[in-house]
Amino acid sequence: MAIGSxxxxxxxxxxxxxxxxxxxxxxxxxxxxxILNYGTCCIDVNEGEKKLQVPGGGSLLSSLAENEIxxxxxxxxxxxxxxxxxxxxxxxxxxxxxxxxYLGPEERKNQVRLxxxxxxxxxxxxxxxxELLSVKKYRGKLLSKRPLTYDIVxxxxxxxxxxxxxxVAGLYVQLESEEYDxxxxxxxxxxxxxxxxxxxxxxxxxxxxxxxxxxxxxFEHLKEGQEVVFSGPHGKFxxxxxxxxxxxxAGGSGMAxxxxxxxxxxxxxxxxxxxxxxxxxxxxxxxxxxELTKLQQEVSxxxxxxxxxxxxxxxxxxxxxxLITDVVARYMPDCSKNEGYLCGSPGMIDACIKVLTKAxxxxxxxxxxxxx
Amino acid sequence: xxLSPEEQRLxxxxxxxxxxxxxxxxxxxxxxxxxxTDDLRxxxxxxxxxELLVQALKDxxxKARNTFGAEIEIKKNVKAVFHESMGRIPSPFCKDGxxxxxxxxxxxxxxxxxxxxxxxxxxxxxxxDFFQGRGCRFRIDPVVAIKIFKLLPGR
Numbered sequence: 001m002a003i004g005s006x007x008x009x010x011x012x013x014x015x016x017x018x019x020x021x022x023x024x025x026x027x028x029x030x031x032x033x034x035i036l037n038y039g040t041c042c043i044d045v046n047e048g049e050k051k052l053q054v055p056g057g058g059s060l061l062s063s064l065a066e067n068e069i070x071x072x073x074x075x076x077x078x079x080x081x082x083x084x085x086x087x088x089x090x091x092x093x094x095x096x097x098x099x100x101x102y103l104g105p106e107e108r109k110n111q112v113r114l115x116x117x118x119x120x121x122x123x124x125x126x127x128x129x130x131e132l133l134s135v136k137k138y139r140g141k142l143l144s145k146r147p148l149t150y151d152i153v154x155x156x157x158x159x160x161x162x163x164x165x166x167x168v169a170g171l172y173v174q175l176e177s178e179e180y181d182x183x184x185x186x187x188x189x190x191x192x193x194x195x196x197x198x199x200x201x202x203x204x205x206x207x208x209x210x211x212x213x214x215x216x217x218x219f220e221h222l223k224e225g226q227e228v229v230f231s232g233p234h235g236k237f238x239x240x241x242x243x244x245x246x247x248x249x250a251g252g253s254g255m256a257x258x259x260x261x262x263x264x265x266x267x268x269x270x271x272x273x274x275x276x277x278x279x280x281x282x283x284x285x286x287x288x289x290x291e292l293t294k295l296q297q298e299v300s301x302x303x304x305x306x307x308x309x310x311x312x313x314x315x316x317x318x319x320x321x322x323l324i325t326d327v328v329a330r331y332m333p334d335c336s337k338n339e340g341y342l343c344g345s346p347g348m349i350d351a352c353i354k355v356l357t358k359a360x361x362x363x364x365x366x367x368x369x370x371x372x
Numbered sequence: 373x374x375l376s377p378e379e380q381r382l383x384x385x386x387x388x389x390x391x392x393x394x395x396x397x398x399x400x401x402x403x404x405x406x407x408x409t410d411d412l413r414x415x416x417x418x419x420x421x422x423e424l425l426v427q428a429l430k431d432x433x434x435k436a437r438n439t440f441g442a443e444i445e446i447k448k449n450v451k452a453v454f455h456e457s458m459g460r461i462p463s464p465f466c467k468d469g470x471x472x473x474x475x476x477x478x479x480x481x482x483x484x485x486x487x488x489x490x491x492x493x494x495x496x497x498x499x500x501d502f503f504q505g506r507g508c509r510f511r512i513d514p515v516v517a518i519k520i521f522k523l524l525p526g527r
Binding site: 081082097100101102209210212251252279281309310323324344345346347348351 | 381437438439440441442443454455456457459460462463466467468469470472474
């Protein structure tokens, strides 16, 4: 009898607690809808160039993406890559602790913010680079994944929706990985190696980074025939409209934009002289040598100089040897009339800028795509 | 003891967070203060000034970074190679700056020891006396570092 009444009491108590919890949760949801309802907010982009009506409460980055304005972001809005910077002229909240380390004094003065950390809670005015307004999100199908070296693959992607892309050779896209092994989706930037004339496809070169979330997905999970998502075109790395002789310098997957630019200028009947220094460790790190050597034989304006820094002295390699910076310094003692186009690791770019400026090239004539 | 908002943020940032998937404490059950005190004591017992260790780390990092991925010998039986990586990572300490994500793997084949040096890791030791927790991939264990770089007391 006593045990029975205890069980009934426990049952009633548990039931009461459950009901109270459910009612409280319901009240919280209702309160959030009523109290935290920011209504519809207006995002004014570039002084009225676009005016977007969005539901309040979301992040600026996602609100813009829902309206087909794709700000570059590598971390998917987690506040770790600092790529999604925009100017918030009006309506931005206080700088969040997540943003603090990423904003320099000049950026703070210019009201630059990480768009993933700015909440749209009222009307907001922003400024973004004009070229970002033409960036689109694409769905494509991986046609081929071709190994170029032991750690670099070339992806050829057919566009499904939209079916065509317009871009200038040298620009990049943001490829989105899928979730795998507990890793969230991430976006990573890869330069297009394809030519703008092939509007239905893009080609990318992806180098495997140890423990890299996106590159591991590309190498180990992405299969031919699979759908992929990317946004683009992004970036400012493209040829200038001058007649200056060109020095291209690249290493590893930094080949991608240069390969695209070279094929593009060949198609367009280029006459600008160009010398391409491609740095690698050993012969097994080289690729597209036959294609670039063939291009050198076909046209008078192009010279290709692959250079190896770690090739065994007794190997059959007949080309240039040494660090790419030393090789450039040897071949180009006077760069005062040249323009430099660099793509590679930050260390390589820093060192190459020093070599080129020492040889007389002014910094405003050095263009680069740094992997940072 | 009540922690200031800044201290709370630091503790949050040191664990697996937006800043670092792995976090900075690894599997270490000690507090930040204990890790710092123990590692400084280890350095002190060995008679090696922190500045000397930091300089050795900086030299190894820079030498490897300058060879664009080629493995180099920085001391007898000690090799270093730079692995580039896209992006930057902020320090878990507030307003401490952004650091490139590239890492230098140092291996001492004679003693079968290895270390991973990053620009953030060097900064954490130099500015905050923080060598990172045990079990953390990027921990610079003072004992291991002293052996690898063959650092001598007081020099």
